[in-house]
Amino acid sequence: MTDAETGETLISANIALEGTRKGISSNTSGYFTITNISPGTYTLVTSYIGYRQFSREISLEEGENLRLDIALQPEGYRLEEVIVESEAEKKEQKNIGVAQVQTELIKRVPSVFQADVFRSIQLLPGVKASSDFSSGLYIRGGSPDQTLILLDRTTVYNPTHFFGFFSTFNPDAVKDIRLYKGGYPAKYGGRLGSVLTIFNKDGNRNEFAGSATLGLLASRFMIEGPYKKGSYMIAVRRSTLEPLLAALRNSFDGIPDKFYFLDLNGKFNFDANENNKFSLAFYSGSDDVAVPFADDASINLNYGNQTLSGNWSHIFSERLFGNLTLTGSRYFNFPSFNIASTPFERNNNIYDFSVKGDLEYLLGENHEIETGFWGGLLTLRLQDEFDGVETFSSRIQTTYGSWYLQDTWQIAPDWKLKPGVRVNAFSEGNYFRIEPRFSAEYEPFDALRLQAAYGRYNQFLTLITNEAFSGFDVWLTTDNGVTPAYGDQFVLGAKTQPWEGYGFDVELYFRTMNDLFELDPFLPDPAGLDYPDLFRFGTGYAYGAEFLMEKQIGRLTGFLGYTISVTRRKFPNFNEPIGSNEARFYPPKYDRSHDVNLVLDYQLSERWKATMAFNYATGQAYTKPLGRTVALDFPFSSSSGSGTVVDQLVVGKVNASRLPAYHRLDLSFSRQGTFFGSGEAEWQFQIINVYSRRNVWFYNYDLEFPVTREAVRLLPILPSVSYTINF
Numbered sequence: 001m002t003d004a005e006t007g008e009t010l011i012s013a014n015i016a017l018e019g020t021r022k023g024i025s026s027n028t029s030g031y032f033t034i035t036n037i038s039p040g041t042y043t044l045v046t047s048y049i050g051y052r053q054f055s056r057e058i059s060l061e062e063g064e065n066l067r068l069d070i071a072l073q074p075e076g077y078r079l080e081e082v083i084v085e086s087e088a089e090k091k092e093q094k095n096i097g098v099a100q101v102q103t104e105l106i107k108r109v110p111s112v113f114q115a116d117v118f119r120s121i122q123l124l125p126g127v128k129a130s131s132d133f134s135s136g137l138y139i140r141g142g143s144p145d146q147t148l149i150l151l152d153r154t155t156v157y158n159p160t161h162f163f164g165f166f167s168t169f170n171p172d173a174v175k176d177i178r179l180y181k182g183g184y185p186a187k188y189g190g191r192l193g194s195v196l197t198i199f200n201k202d203g204n205r206n207e208f209a210g211s212a213t214l215g216l217l218a219s220r221f222m223i224e225g226p227y228k229k230g231s232y233m234i235a236v237r238r239s240t241l242e243p244l245l246a247a248l249r250n251s252f253d254g255i256p257d258k259f260y261f262l263d264l265n266g267k268f269n270f271d272a273n274e275n276n277k278f279s280l281a282f283y284s285g286s287d288d289v290a291v292p293f294a295d296d297a298s299i300n301l302n303y304g305n306q307t308l309s310g311n312w313s314h315i316f317s318e319r320l321f322g323n324l325t326l327t328g329s330r331y332f333n334f335p336s337f338n339i340a341s342t343p344f345e346r347n348n349n350i351y352d353f354s355v356k357g358d359l360e361y362l363l364g365e366n367h368e369i370e371t372g373f374w375g376g377l378l379t380l381r382l383q384d385e386f387d388g389v390e391t392f393s394s395r396i397q398t399t400y401g402s403w404y405l406q407d408t409w410q411i412a413p414d415w416k417l418k419p420g421v422r423v424n425a426f427s428e429g430n431y432f433r434i435e436p437r438f439s440a441e442y443e444p445f446d447a448l449r450l451q452a453a454y455g456r457y458n459q460f461l462t463l464i465t466n467e468a469f470s471g472f473d474v475w476l477t478t479d480n481g482v483t484p485a486y487g488d489q490f491v492l493g494a495k496t497q498p499w500e501g502y503g504f505d506v507e508l509y510f511r512t513m514n515d516l517f518e519l520d521p522f523l524p525d526p527a528g529l530d531y532p533d534l535f536r537f538g539t540g541y542a543y544g545a546e547f548l549m550e551k552q553i554g555r556l557t558g559f560l561g562y563t564i565s566v567t568r569r570k571f572p573n574f575n576e577p578i579g580s581n582e583a584r585f586y587p588p589k590y591d592r593s594h595d596v597n598l599v600l601d602y603q604l605s606e607r608w609k610a611t612m613a614f615n616y617a618t619g620q621a622y623t624k625p626l627g628r629t630v631a632l633d634f635p636f637s638s639s640s641g642s643g644t645v646v647d648q649l650v651v652g653k654v655n656a657s658r659l660p661a662y663h664r665l666d667l668s669f670s671r672q673g674t675f676f677g678s679g680e681a682e683w684q685f686q687i688i689n690v691y692s693r694r695n696v697w698f699y700n701y702d703l704e705f706p707v708t709r710e711a712v713r714l715l716p717i718l719p720s721v722s723y724t725i726n727f
Contacts, residue, residue: 001026001046004071006224007205007231010048011176012100013072018043018055027360028176028199029277029313031321036365039064046070050104065318067274096439096451096493097184097507099124101177108611109599110666110686112718114218117177117198118159118167123597123613125546125561126181126507128590130620131697132664132714134164138590140182140509141542141567142193145463145475150197152267152281154307157331157350158473161261161287162239168285168305172211172222173235173265175201182509183453183491186404186420186437187358187370192459192487192513200267200281203231215722217241218261230269237263258290261304275315283307296340303333303473319362327354327376335472347383350475352376368408375401380475396477398428400460406437416441426460429478433458433486451493459485462517478517481532487513501553506545513540516569538571540585558600567591575654586621586654593618611668619662619696621655628703649703659698665690679727685720692717 001010009030016023017034020042026032039062046054051072060066099121106120118135121127128138136144149156151169159168180188180195188195201224208225222235239260249255267281286304293299308328315321331350336343354376361369377399384392406420420437439453462485464474478484493507520536523529544565551557568585575586596616603609627650668686675681694713702708 001030001032001048002069002071002205003051004073005204005206006209007071007226008175008202010051010072011178011199013046013048015044015046015070018045027321028197029321029323031313031315033318033321033362035319035362044068046072048072050075050102067318094449094495094505096441096453097180097182097491097509099179099181101179103171103174103177105599106171106174106177108601108609108668108670109613110611110668110688110720112165112217112688112715112720114166114215115171116166117169117171117174121177121179121196123561123599123615124179124181125548125563125595125597126509126544126565127179128563128592128595128617129615130590132695133697135160135167136164137194137196139179139194140511140544141540141565141591142511142513143463143588143590144465145461146191146193146459148188148191148195150195151283151307152198152200152279152309153311153325153356154281154309154327155329155352155354156283156305156307157329157352157475158303158305158333161263161285166261168263168283169198170220170222170235170237170263170265172213172220172237173200173233175199181507182489182511183439183455184437185418185439185455186406186422186435187372189402189404189422189424189435189457190400190459190461192457192485193511200265200283201233202267202269202279203233205231205269209727211724211726213722213724215240216720230271232269233265233267235263235265256289256291258288261285261287277313279311279313281307281309281311298338300336300338301333303335304331306330306332321360323358325356327356328352331473331475333472342387343385344387345385346472347381347385348474349379349381351379351381366410369405370408371403371405373401373403375399378477380477382474396428396479398426398477400427401425414443416443424458424460426478426484428460429480429482429484431460431478431484433484447497449493449495451491451495453489453491453493455489457487457489464519476519479531481530482517482535483515485513485515485517487511501551503548503550503552505548508543508545510543511541513542513569516540516571522573536571536574538569540567540569542567555603556600558598561595561597563595564593565591565595566593584653586656589620589622589655591621591655607672609670609672611670613666613668614664616661616663619659622657622659622698623654624652624657625701625703625707626650626652628707659696662695664688664693664695675725675727679725681726682724684722684724686722688718688720689715690717 001013002008003010010026011028013026015032022034024032024034037060039060041057041059044056044058052075054070054072058066101120106117107115109120111119116135118137121137122129126140130136130138137147139147149159161168176199178197182194184195203224205226210223213220218237218239220237224233241259245255245259263285265283267279270278272278284306286302289301291299310326312324329352333348336345354374356372356374358372363369380396382394383390402422402424404420404422406418409417411417418439422435422437424433435456435458437455442450460478462476464476466472489511491507491509496504498504516538517535519534526534544563547562548559550559567588569588570583570585572583575584576582577584598614600612629648629650666688667690668684671683673681694716696711697714698712700710700712
C-alpha cells in the first residue's frame with residue numbers, strides 16, 4: 001500500500017473484500033495478506049484517511065495467489081480532516097489504547113513558535129502536559145520515563161530541545177506517529193506505561209520534491225526524491241534566535257551568548273526486488289547554549305541525541321513476512337560551569353546498540369502469529385570534575401534481551417482475541433521477567449466495538465530529570481539490591497460510530513506501579529554509599545476514564561476529549577502523619593483530576609483554513625507552606641549555644657493544595673497560495689493564549705516577615721507567523 005503521488009508506504013490502511021468478513025490492515029512496512037479466499041470474483045476495497053477509496057474487481061481460481069501493489073490517490077482539501085485515533089475510514093479497526101496523530105494535525109494546530117509532535121500528542125485524552133515550558137508526556141499517571149520512544153525502531157533517550165520546550169522530531173520528516181497509551185501488546189516492552197512509535201518518511205519514489213519553512217523561532221528544510229532502485233529523504237531544522245538575542249543583549253544582562261538547536265534527519269531506501277527492501281535511517285540533534293551571569297561566571301550546555309538504524313524487510317512467502325533491524329542510539333550532555341575561574345564539568349553519555357527481528361505469519365484463516373526478539377548492549381557513563389579534579393565517575397554496562405510471541409485469533413466473525421507473552425532478561429542484577437499480555441474485542445454490530453486488555457510490564461531504567469530543564473537528564477539502571485519496577489494494567493474500551501462521519505470512544509483504565517526506584521532526595525551525603533543505598537523505593541497506582549468525540553467529515557472537523565483521572569505515589573518516610581510511621585499516598589505534581597481538549601478545524605474557503613485549540617485542566621498539586629517557627633538553641637546548628645535561633649518551615653500534607661485551574665485558547669489561520677506562480681506556498685498566522693490567561697507555573701514564597709507569595713506565571717499572549725514553500 002503506497003501513496004500514488006510520493007510512493008510512501010501507508011501504515012494501517014484498511015483492505016477488505018466487499019460483501020465478506022475478510023479484511024486486514026497494512027503493517028508498518030505497508031504490506032498486507034488476505035488468505036483462504038474461496039475461488040470466485042470479488043471487489044477489493046481499500047481506504048485510508050485523506051485518500052480516495054480504491055476498489056478493483058479481482059478473480060481467483062483454485063490454488064491461485066494474486067499479488068497487488070495498490071497506490072491510493074490523496075484526496076482534495078475537503079477531506080484533509082483533523083483526525084486523531086482514526087487509522088482509516090468507517091471500517092477501521094481501532095485497537096484498544098492506541099491513538100494515531102496525523103502529521104497534518106501537527107502542522108495546523110497552533111503551537112508556540114514551532115509545530116511540535118509532542119505538543120500535539122498532549123491534546124489526546126489521557127496525556128497530560130506539565131506546563132507551557134515542557135513538552136514531556138505524562139500518560140495515564142506515568143512519568144515521562146515510563147514511555148518508550150522509538151524513532152524508526154530505535155530508542156530515543158532524551159526527545160527534547162530548548163530545555164524541554166520542544167520535542168526533537170521534525171514534523172516535515174515524520175510519516176507515522178502512533179501512541180500505545182496502555183495495555184500495549186507483547187511486541188513492545190521495557191517501560192511500565194506506554195509506547196510511542198515514530199517512523200520517518202521513506203522519501204518520494206516518483207519525483208524530486210521538497211519544502212522550506214521560515215519561522216520566528218526555527219526554520220526547516222526538507223528534500224526527497226527517487227533514484228534508480230529506491231528513494232531518499234533529508235530534513236534539517238535549526239533555531240533562528242540569533243538576531244533576537246543580539247538585539248536583546250544591548251538592553252538586558254544575562255542574555256545567552258550562544259543559544260541554538262539543530263536537527264538532521266535522513267533516510268535512504270534500496271528496493272532490491274519485490275521481496276527485499278533495505279533502509280538506512282539516521283537522526284542527529286543537539287542544543288548548544290552559553291549563558292553569562294554575574295561578572296565572572298558562565299554556564300555552557302551541550303546535549304543531544306544521535307540514532308542510526310538499518311532495516312531489512314523480506315517477504316518469505318504469501319504467509320510469512322519479516323523485519324531485521326540493527327540500531328544504535330547515543331544520548332549525551334556536557335554541562336559546564338565556570339565561577340571565579342573555577343570550572344565544574346560533567347560528561348554524561350549513553351550508548352545503546354541492539355539487534356531486533358520480527359516475523360508475521362498467517363496460520364490459516366483465523367490466526368496471525370507474531371514473534372520476535374530484541375537484544376542489545378547498553379552503556380551509561382557519568383563523570384564529574386571540579387577544578388580539574390575528578391569528583392565522581394561511574395560506568396555501567398549491561399546486556400539486555402527479550403522475546404515475544406502473540407497471536408491475533410479471529411475465533412468468530414464478531415470475536416477477536418490477542419493472547420501474548422514477553423520474556424525479558426537484564427544482566428545488571430541478573431533479572432529475568434515474564435510478562436503475560438491479553439486483549440479481546442467483541443463487535444456485536446458494525447458501529448460498535450467492545451474491547452478489554454490486560455498486561456504485566458517491567459522497567460529496568462529510571463530517569464533523573466527536572467521539569468524546567470531536561471539538559472541534565474541522567475538515566476540509572478537496576479542492579480543487585482535495586483529490583484526492576486513492575487506493574488499491571490487493566491483497560492476496558494468501547495469504540496462507536498453513532499452517526500455517519502462521527503466517532504465516540506470511551507476507555508477506562510487502572511494500573512499499578514510497584515518497586516518504583518529513584519534517587520533518594522533526602523540523602524545528606526551520598527559519598528561512599530553502596531549503589532542500592534542511593535535509592536528510595538515506592539509504589540503507586542492510577543485510574544481514570546477517557547472520552548473522545550470526533551467529527552471526521554465536512555468543512556468543520558475536529559474532536560473533543562475529556563479525561564477524569566487519579567494518580568498517587570507512596571515512598572517510605574515521606575508524607576507521614578505526625579505520630580505515625582506509615583507513609584501516605586500523595587498526588588504527584590502532574591496529577592490533574594480533569595482535562596478537556598477541544599480542537600476544531602474549519603475550511604473557510606479553498607485557500608483559507610482556521611484551527612482552534614482550547615485546553616482546560618485542574619490546577620497542579622503543590623505543597624503549601626502553612627507557617628514558620630523557630631527553634632532556640634537547636635542542637636545540630638553549627639553555632640548552637642545560648643540564643644541560637646534556627647528558622648523552620650511548617651508545611652501541610654505533600655501536594656495537598658492546588659494551583660488555579662489552567663486554561664488557554666489558541667488560534668491559527670493558514671492561507672494556501674503559490675510562490676510567484678511556481679510551487680505551492682502557505683502562510684500561517686497564529687495567536688497563542690488569545691485572551692492572555694496568565695496561568696500559574698508555581699508559587700515563590702518569601703518567608704521574611706511579613707511572609708509574601710508571588711506567582712510565577714506561564715506564557716502571555718504570543719503572536720507567531722511562518723511561511724512554507726513546497727517545491
